[in-house]
Amino acid sequence: MLFYEDKNVTESLQEQFALYADRFPVWAQQTSAMHQYAMWTELRTLNVGANLQHYNPLVDEDAAKAYAIPDSWELVAQMPFGNIVAPAGEKTYQPVSERMKVLGL
């Protein structure tokens, strides 16, 4: 699964809302990340495994040719998916409860 952002849309929003012009490329990436996360978790509910890769720009040209991608679309990420052949590895990093602060409780 390939994730693209249309630069024309981002640039149009930058022109329309000058005050936030420098923020739109950042928000475009955040938008893509939310879609990646949604698709990844949705695939998991279907018992399909996935991972996330960033081979761009190496694969940009081949992917654009193969799928007739418009010039204005920028490849953000690639998500290979398929059968789960092995369970996810054990996590060794700091627990979320120690990395995330919940304020005001």
Ligand SMILES: Cc1cc2nc3c(=O)[nH]c(=O)nc-3n(C[C@H](O)[C@H](O)[C@H](O)COP(=O)(O)O)c2cc1C
């Ligand atoms: C935001 C994000 C970007 C990632 N980018 C890559 C990447 O470019 N190449 C890669 O081999 N793995 C990348 N990964 C890791 C793999 O997708 C990994 O298989 C996946 O995160 C599952 O392992 P985990 O449960 O330990 O996170 C990325 C993961 C995340 C969350």
